[in-house]
Amino acid sequence: MMSEHLKQLEAESIYIFREAVAQFERPVLLYSIGKDSSVLLQLALKAFAPGKLPFPLLHVDTTWKFKDMIQFRDQTVKRLGLELLVHTNQEGLDQGIGPFSHGSRVHTDVMKTQALRQALDKGQYDGIFGGARRDEEGSRAKERVFSFRNTHHQWDPKGQRPELWQLYNGRLQLAESMRVFPLSNWTELDVWLYILQEQIPVVPLYFAKERPVVQRQGTWLMVDDERMPLEPGEMAENRIIRFRTLGCYPLTGGIESTAQSVEELLEEMLQSRSSERQGRLIDQDQVGSMEKKKQEGYF
Amino acid sequence: MPPLLEKHLQKDLLRFLTCGSVDDGKSTLIGRLLYDAGLVPDDQLATIKSDQLKRSLAEPDLSLLLDGLQAEREQGITIDVAYRYFSTKQRKFIVADTPGHEQYTANMVTGASHCQLALLLVDARKGVLSQTRRHFVVVRLLGLQHVAVVVNKLDLIDYHQETYLQMEKQIQSLGQQLGLKELYCFPISAVTGANVVHRSAHTEWYEGPTLLNWLEEVEIQTSIEGEPFRFPVQFVSRPHQDFRGYMGTVTAGHIAVGEEVLVLPSQANNRVQQIIGVHGEQPSAERGEAVTIVLEKETDLSRGEVLVLKKEEPMIVTDQFEANLVWFGDQPLRPGKRYELRLGTVAVPATIKRLLHRLEIQTMQELPSPQLERNDMGRCELALEKATPCDRYEDLPATGSFILVDRVTDNTIAAGMITATASRQVVRHQSRVDKSVRSQLKGQTPRVLWFTGLSGSGKSTLANALEQRLAELGYHTYLLDGDNVRHGLNRDLGFQEEDRAENIRRVGEISKLMLEAGLIVLVSFISPFRSERQQVRELLDIGEFIEVFVNTPIEVCEERDPKGLYKLARDGKLPNFTGISSPYEPPDHPELVLNTHQNSQEKNLKYLLNALRLS
Numbered sequence: 017m018m019s020e021h022l023k024q025l026e027a028e029s030i031y032i033f034r035e036a037v038a039q040f041e042r043p044v045l046l047y048s049i050g051k052d053s054s055v056l057l058q059l060a061l062k063a064f065a066p067g068k069l070p071f072p073l074l075h076v077d078t079t080w081k082f083k084d085m086i087q088f089r090d091q092t093v094k095r096l097g098l099e100l101l102v103h104t105n106q107e108g109l110d111q112g113i114g115p116f117s118h119g120s121r122v123h124t125d126v127m128k129t130q131a132l133r134q135a136l137d138k139g140q141y142d143g144i145f146g147g148a149r150r151d152e153e154g155s156r157a158k159e160r161v162f163s164f165r166n167t168h169h170q171w172d173p174k175g176q177r178p179e180l181w182q183l184y185n186g187r188l189q190l191a192e193s194m195r196v197f198p199l200s201n202w203t204e205l206d207v208w209l210y211i212l213q214e215q216i217p218v219v220p221l222y223f224a225k226e227r228p229v230v231q232r233q234g235t236w237l238m239v240d241d242e243r244m245p246l247e248p249g250e251m252a253e254n255r256i257i258r259f260r261t262l263g264c265y266p267l268t269g270g271i272e273s274t275a276q277s278v279e280e281l282l283e284e285m286l287q288s289r290s291s292e293r294q295g296r297l298i299d300q301d302q303v304g305s306m307e308k309k310k311q312e313g314y315f
Numbered sequence: 316m317p318p319l320l321e322k323h324l325q326k327d328l329l330r331f332l333t334c335g336s337v338d339d340g341k342s343t344l345i346g347r348l349l350y351d352a353g354l355v356p357d358d359q360l361a362t363i364k365s366d367q368l369k370r371s372l373a374e375p376d377l378s379l380l381l382d383g384l385q386a387e388r389e390q391g392i393t394i395d396v397a398y399r400y401f402s403t404k405q406r407k408f409i410v411a412d413t414p415g416h417e418q419y420t421a422n423m424v425t426g427a428s429h430c431q432l433a434l435l436l437v438d439a440r441k442g443v444l445s446q447t448r449r450h451f452v453v454v455r456l457l458g459l460q461h462v463a464v465v466v467n468k469l470d471l472i473d474y475h476q477e478t479y480l481q482m483e484k485q486i487q488s489l490g491q492q493l494g495l496k497e498l499y500c501f502p503i504s505a506v507t508g509a510n511v512v513h514r515s516a517h518t519e520w521y522e523g524p525t526l527l528n529w530l531e532e533v534e535i536q537t538s539i540e541g542e543p544f545r546f547p548v549q550f551v552s553r554p555h556q557d558f559r560g561y562m563g564t565v566t567a568g569h570i571a572v573g574e575e576v577l578v579l580p581s582q583a584n585n586r587v588q589q590i591i592g593v594h595g596e597q598p599s600a601e602r603g604e605a606v607t608i609v610l611e612k613e614t615d616l617s618r619g620e621v622l623v624l625k626k627e628e629p630m631i632v633t634d635q636f637e638a639n640l641v642w643f644g645d646q647p648l649r650p651g652k653r654y655e656l657r658l659g660t661v662a663v664p665a666t667i668k669r670l671l672h673r674l675e676i677q678t679m680q681e682l683p684s685p686q687l688e689r690n691d692m693g694r695c696e697l698a699l700e701k702a703t704p705c706d707r708y709e710d711l712p713a714t715g716s717f718i719l720v721d722r723v724t725d726n727t728i729a730a731g732m733i734t735a736t737a738s739r740q741v742v743r744h745q746s747r748v749d750k751s752v753r754s755q756l757k758g759q760t761p762r763v764l765w766f767t768g769l770s771g772s773g774k775s776t777l778a779n780a781l782e783q784r785l786a787e788l789g790y791h792t793y794l795l796d797g798d799n800v801r802h803g804l805n806r807d808l809g810f811q812e813e814d815r816a817e818n819i820r821r822v823g824e825i826s827k828l829m830l831e832a833g834l835i836v837l838v839s840f841i842s843p844f845r846s847e848r849q850q851v852r853e854l855l856d857i858g859e860f861i862e863v864f865v866n867t868p869i870e871v872c873e874e875r876d877p878k879g880l881y882k883l884a885r886d887g888k889l890p891n892f893t894g895i896s897s898p899y900e901p902p903d904h905p906e907l908v909l910n911t912h913q914n915s916q917e918k919n920l921k922y923l924l925n926a927l928r929l930s
Contacts, residue, residue: 019324021407023603026593030605031564034550038618038660062593063562063605067554150398158395176395177727178421178643180428182564183657183718187725201409203400209324282320 022210026059029198031182032161033063033145036196037070039186040143043196046132047073047100049085050262051218052147052199054092055207058216059198060145061096071145072099074135078127079104080115080264082240088219103135115266116245123264133169142188145196151203161200167191204260205285212278221259222281224273228252235269326402329535330409332426334454335436336446337415340467344436344505345399345412346377348527351512354401355380374506395419396426405531417446420690421643424453424730428716431535432461434526439468439502442482443489449676452692455493456639456732458709461533462490463499465526470504474517492679501526538602543630544568545706545714546622547659552607560591560607561616563660566713568624570608571599575625578616579704580632584625586611619661621704621714630714634702637671637735641692644721644728648687650695653853654728658717661703664856665719668696694734708732723853753833757791761830762927763855766839767848767902768865769894770880771872773911777865778839780916781923785835788929793829795822796839810891816847823851830859835927843899861926864905869894871912 037043045060047053060069075089093100105113108126115123136144150157160176162184177185186194199207211218229236230244230252237244239252244266246252257270258281275281333341349355359380367375380399399410411426413419427433433454437447454462464486472478483500490498501510502521509515512527524532549563570576574587589609590600600606608622623630642648648667656665673684673693687693708715712732719729754761764781766774775796785792801808805821808814819842829836842848852860872894873881884892891897907926909919 019326021326021328022324024328027564027603027605030593031549034562034605035660038550064552065607066558066560066591067552151400157397157399173395176422178425178718178730180425180718180727180730181716182713183716185657185718185720185725185727187655187720189725201398201400205323205402209320212320213324279317279320282323283317286319286323 019209019213022206022213025202025206026062026210028201029059030063032184032196032198033060035182035184036143036145036162036186036194037064039184040188040194042139042141043071043143043145044074044101044136044139044141045069045071045145046147047075047089048147048263049075049081049089049219050147051207051211051222052149054216054218055202055210056145056147056199057092057096058210058214069098072101074101074103074139074141076128076131076135077102077104078123078131078264079109080123080127080243080266082219082221082238082262082265082268084221085219085262088217092217101135101139103131103138105131105134114243115264116243120267123267136169136193140191142193143186143196144193145198147199148197149199149202149204149207159197159200161197162186163195163197164188165193165195169193171195205282208278208282208285212282218278219262221262223276224256224258225276226254226256227270229255229257229270233269236272237268238265238270240265322404323402326405326407327535328407328409329432329530329533330411330430331432331434331530332396332411332413332423332430333434333436334413334423334427334450335415335465336438336441336444339415339436339438339447340378340505341412341415341436342378342380342397343376344434344465344467344503344511345410346380347505347508347511349380349399349401350377351508352401352403352527354403377505395422403527403531408530415446417449417690420449420453420641423450424457424641424643427453427457427459428730430459432530432533433459433463435462435464437464437466437482437486439466439472439479439482443485445677448489448679449690451489451493452674452676452679453641455495456641456692458712458732460536461497461499462495463501463526463529464490465501465503467503467505469502469509469518470507474502474504474509474515476518476520499523499529501529538567542567542602542711543627544570544622544624545630545711546570546608547661547714548616548618548620548622549660550618551616558609559613560589560609561622562605562607564605565600565602566659567602567711568627569599569601570622570624576610576622577625577629578614579621579623579630580702581620582632583614584612585614619659621659623704630704630706631736632702632704633736634699635668635697636705636733637694637696638708638717638731638733639692639694640687640719641730642687642689642728643730644726645689646721646728647689648691648693648695648729650686653722655720655722656697656699656717656731657720658703658705659714663703664700664722666698666700668698670695697731705733705736707734707736709734722857723849750831750833753831757833759790759833759835760928761833761835762859762861763826763830763836763838763851764861764863764923764927765826765842765848765851766837766863766865767842767905768867769869769872769899770841770892771875771877772865772867774839774841774865777909777911777916777919777923778837781920782837784920784924785929790835790929791833792835792837794837794839795825795829800825812891815891816844819844819847820850823854826851827854830855841893841899843893843897845900845902848902861907862902862905863907863909863923863926864902866901866908866910867912 105127113123113126148156160179228239230250236257258273259270275284335341363375363379366379397412401408411430413423413426435450466482479502502518503510509518510525545567546563546565548561552560552562572587572590576585588611590597591607650667650670653664653666656663671694672681673687673691675682706714715733717731718727721728766778768774778794782792782794805818808818826836826838883889884895893899
């Protein structure tokens with residue numbers, strides 16, 4: 017059965033993909049391996065079938081992603097025959113920047129925001145697809161589908177172009193760019209319903225399994241490799257957890273859950289009462305932190 | 316599949332917006348809807364509760380669930396559309412919470428253009444304010460399917476029935492004046508929750524549905540019976556030699572494999588061979604579907620062309636129409652200026668020929684006006700530089716709406732809705748020999764090189780030398796300067812401000828004609844004002860105007876003083892002399908800056924040939 021509202025959202029996203037590819041010279045898709053990226057990719061493939069994707073995928077690798085994510089990324093690219101570019105901020109790597117040694121703010125700024133800007137400058141991309149949804153967070157709720165960035169990749173929340181009907185104004189001057197968000201109107205629930213309906217593969221970390229964890233700031237952090245510093249006397253314990261969002265493992269909290277399939281996960285979600293980004297330590301540093309990051313060029 | 320999921324998949328989708336004046340409580344209303352319907356996640360509840368403590372409020376501030384941007388939280392106002400998503404047992408909702416301030420009308424219109432239904436808030440103590448009227452008009456112009464007025468803050472008038480009924484009467488008569496077919500009214504209090512999700516003991520006199528009830532039940536039309544088929548080509552897919560598919564979204568009507576189609580504007584006949592949808596081949600497609608259409612006869616369509624059904628009423632192809640505009644630009648609308656018009660998947664240069672009237676919001680009168688200012692609404696006549704397929708907005712919104720884009724700043728500066736198209740097919744006589752044909756014959760790319768700078772800066776000397784060099788290289792040129800223009804074409808003009816502006820305007824127009832003749836035009840005028848040079852730049856296509864700033868210091872110019880003018884000006888015998896008694900505004904972003912007192916002429920010529928891509 018094809019859901020009526022998913023059909024509408026799907027058609028809208030495909031329209032946005034085609035519109036951007038028609039208007040921009042060097043499009044690229046920011047692939048972050050999570051569930052939203054999986055849906056984004058599926059929609060992109062549908063938009064341009066029977067042809068191939070007319071743009072490459074770009075992954076900004078902080079080197080702190082879950083191992084399962086990287087494995088899933090490489091499998092996906094191989095299975096679908098896609099072109100993938102991976103960028104890491106070499107300078108940051110040389111300086112040994114990481115979430116444990118420098119804290120989430122510095123790590124995110126250097127290894128994500130700066131890294132992304134480097135990669136975009138290098139590729140001179142003008143239309144950059146991302147999987148952000150408006151229901152994720154307050155400042156995203158206000159962002160346009162075609163979101164203009166100046167030559168420094170900055171977002172000006174007060175000066176956004178009016179975006180009327182389905183008429184997307186993609187005009188740019190040299191070195192300016194546009195972030196394009198085909199999933200703007202999707203909710204977390206829509207994403208999972210679509211994954212169910214279309215049988216889209218996702219990273220196994222979304223499903224409950226026994227994993228080695230420690231408790232930090234009221235959430236479960238997974239000990240994904242030996243770089244995780246343990247407090248004196250602290251020991252990793254095994255717990256059945258899963259993740260609602262994925263990112264750098266030291267910044268991503270897991271939740272206790274037994275949901276092992278998309279259906280179980282959806283049922284759990286329909287009964288749950290906490291919002292999605294809660295497990296993400298990055299947004300809670302300070303009020304309005306996402307908005308600040310976005311103004312600086314973070315996705 | 317579990318029944319709970321099954322139910323979720325069956326819901327339909329309603330997009331609505333909330334609008335109204337500042338402080339009428341829009342964000343609080345949506346917050347209340349979410350809160351009472353039990354849809355606020357625990358962690359967000361915690362955030363607003365902690366805010367309540369911090370600010371010692373009696374009730375939690377539910378508007379915080381909506382106002383996402385920090386600037387808004389600080390100023391307590393909403394400056395941009397915030398989208399919210401929620402679903403009840405019946406329906407999924409997308410809410411556009413739009414700002415109330417007049418200066419953010421553009422954002423309100425943006426929100427409304429994506430919605431099927433509008434909730435207009437009115438403060439029960441204040442009634443209909445000018446900003447409420449403005450939003451009424453926008454909602455009417457955009458033709459939303461349903462409009463409801465929510466009379467809020469009833470708690471502040473003690474839920475007084477008479478006051479409410481009187482206000483409802485006033486609102487209904489405004490609705491009639493605007494020609495709204497149906498208008499719903501709700502007496503509510505977002506702060507206490509009366510009639511939002513639950514009924515209230517304070518308003519036993521009210522017998523209608525609660526707001527949420529109504530939102531869940533109201534019927535939404537997704538297509539119109541018998542509407543004609545429209546398919547603007549969005550993107551051409553050519554993955555390999557044997558496949559050419561036209562990608563796009565069906566914006567109206569229905570199409571099936573085997574049906575005969577016309578391609579517009581060319582009117583070529585064809586037939587649908589194949590339709591590829593999101594799950595592969597399909598026999599037909601209808602409004603809203605994103606598909607790829609393969610045609611039987613081999614043709615070479617491009618983005619912007621439209622497929623229609625041959626058996627249906629023909630679609631208008633025209634290069635002029637009348638439209639309602641909502642103006643967003645910082646600069647007022649100027650008849651005669653060229654903008655980029657975007658309609659469906661077409662982008663075409665267009666000019667506003669005439670402003671027919673401006674709509675006075677207070678009195679709803681249509682008044683003659685020389686211009687539209689930011690946030691004004693009015694009707695005008697537009698001329699497009701290419702005949703384009705279009706519809707009346709009222710009939711088919713997707714092919715009847717457009718935006719205007721400023722060709723210099725790239726900003727979207729107006730929303731337009733077509734009200735009347737020429738009844739017959741109007742195609743302006745297109746002389747077949749055009750700019751590109753003429754320039755090909757001459758084997759050159761036409762350009763306007765605009766030399767600006769002080770008197771005595773060396774503009775004319777350089778322009779003359781360049782023309783000489785171009786002639787030697789076999790290029791076709793023409794040099795316009797004070798000597799050959801002032802004595803003929805512009806001999807009726809003096810040196811007062813208006814005359815100087817008119818002088819430059821005429822030179823600009825002449826340059827454009829010569830450019831269209833395929834020439835390389837060299838223009839040497841002091842042209843001291845930025846806005847005038849900008850005006851000429853906007854007359855031409857991007858890249859055609861090359862601004863050359865001859866940047867010679869005034870001391871050097873004065874020392875040269877070839878015509879003795881500086882001396883006269885210093886003696887007070889020449890009023891309005893640029894650099895002495897009248898300002899010179901240097902260009903902000905000229906294509907080329909030259910100086911004649913340090914660089915050799917040969918070096919400057921090299922730069923100029925470079926700018927023309929001739930070296």
